[in-house]
Amino acid sequence: MAYIPLGGALLELLVLGELGSGAKYGYELTHHIRDWFDIAESGIYPVLRRLQTEGALDTYDEAHDGRNRRYYKLTPAGAEKLAKSKRGWHCFKTCIDQFLAETEGTEP
Amino acid sequence: MMKEAYLTELAQHLRPLPDTESANALAYYTEFLEEAEDTQAAIASLGSPKETAAQILAAFAAQPSNVPHPAAEAARAGKSDLHKIWISILALFSAPIALPLAIGIAVLILSLVGVLLAAYLGITAAALAGAVGGIAGTILGLVLLPQGIWSALTILGGSLLLFGLGLLLSAGIWVFSRRSFNAIAKAVSNIILRRAKK
Numbered sequence A: 001m002a003y004i005p006l007g008g009a010l011l012e013l014l015v016l017g018e019l020g021s022g023a024k025y026g027y028e029l030t031h032h033i034r035d036w037f038d039i040a041e042s043g044i045y046p047v048l049r050r051l052q053t054e055g056a057l058d059t060y061d062e063a064h065d066g067r068n069r070r071y072y073k074l075t076p077a078g079a080e081k082l083a084k085s086k087r088g089w090h091c092f093k094t095c096i097d098q099f100l101a102e103t104e105g106t107e108p
Numbered sequence B: 001m002m003k004e005a006y007l008t009e010l011a012q013h014l015r016p017l018p019d020t021e022s023a024n025a026l027a028y029y030t031e032f033l034e035e036a037e038d039t040q041a042a043i044a045s046l047g048s049p050k051e052t053a054a055q056i057l058a059a060f061a062a063q064p065s066n067v068p069h070p071a072a073e074a075a076r077a078g079k080s081d082l083h084k085i086w087i088s089i090l091a092l093f094s095a096p097i098a099l100p101l102a103i104g105i106a107v108l109i110l111s112l113v114g115v116l117l118a119a120y121l122g123i124t125a126a127a128l129a130g131a132v133g134g135i136a137g138t139i140l141g142l143v144l145l146p147q148g149i150w151s152a153l154t155i156l157g158g159s160l161l162l163f164g165l166g167l168l169l170s171a172g173i174w175v176f177s178r179r180s181f182n183a184i185a186k187a188v189s190n191i192i193l194r195r196a197k198k
Helices: A008-020 A026-036 A041-054 A076-106 B003-013 B019-035 B039-046 B049-062 B070-075 B077-094 B099-144 B149-197
Strands: A057-064 A067-074
Touching: A008 A026, A008 A041, A008 A067, A008 A076, A026 A041, A026 A067, A026 B019, A041 A057, A041 B019, A041 B039, A041 B049, A067 A076, A067 B019, B003 B019, B003 B039, B003 B049, B019 B039, B019 B049, B049 B077, B049 B149, B077 B099, B077 B149, B099 B149
Parallel strands: none
Antiparallel strands: A057 A067
């Protein structure tokens, strides 16, 4: 479980990352992210919708047990966005680690 | 709360959205609750319909207005921007913040919009008056042409200048008012989004 609240860009990165391994439907996606992070479930839909309007995601419907499942998948633009966000994240993570390591020595 | 009750209440809170947007969100949450093995637990984890709707409304209002259909959007730009401000205000009321604060902010936004509208109307009137005056002056100049060519030409030139300035000013106001309304809508939804995330 994460102790840092997730929102905005980080939540977007998680959603893109989830879909990087293939198309998923809403419940599946949310459930998997919730296994790892303590996020509000109602926060996922706005992210999906925004990514979809941006052209990063495509949807298609599939019948399952008499109901409908809407699958979300990355478009080429979405895959590019994921790669870019991943690079950004690695840089961010390293910077935070280095920053904390450096400030640790200077603490009173 | 039952699944149907939750969705009905959610639909009510989503009414300010365009039909396609609210239908899309409702389809998502219907599917979500149907997929859940434990519907009650899923409903509990979603939070109240009001909170869920507030996030959807805020996210919609934050979208740049010129993304989906540039031509259609441009045609009714003024209207849709005002519509977004309205949605922002509604989202504000459904966001989990103290009601007095929400009312205060809503009044502030409304008065801001009112002041802007009044200012635009005033400047537009001045600009149009300039343009009309320019046309009148041009006609006067043409009429006076036989009586004295130099003074008539001076009037003619001045009037054309006035006419041109009037048109420029009108166009400028049009662009500026669109931008500022968009900015208000965006600012409000940013506030709500930040509050919703806590």
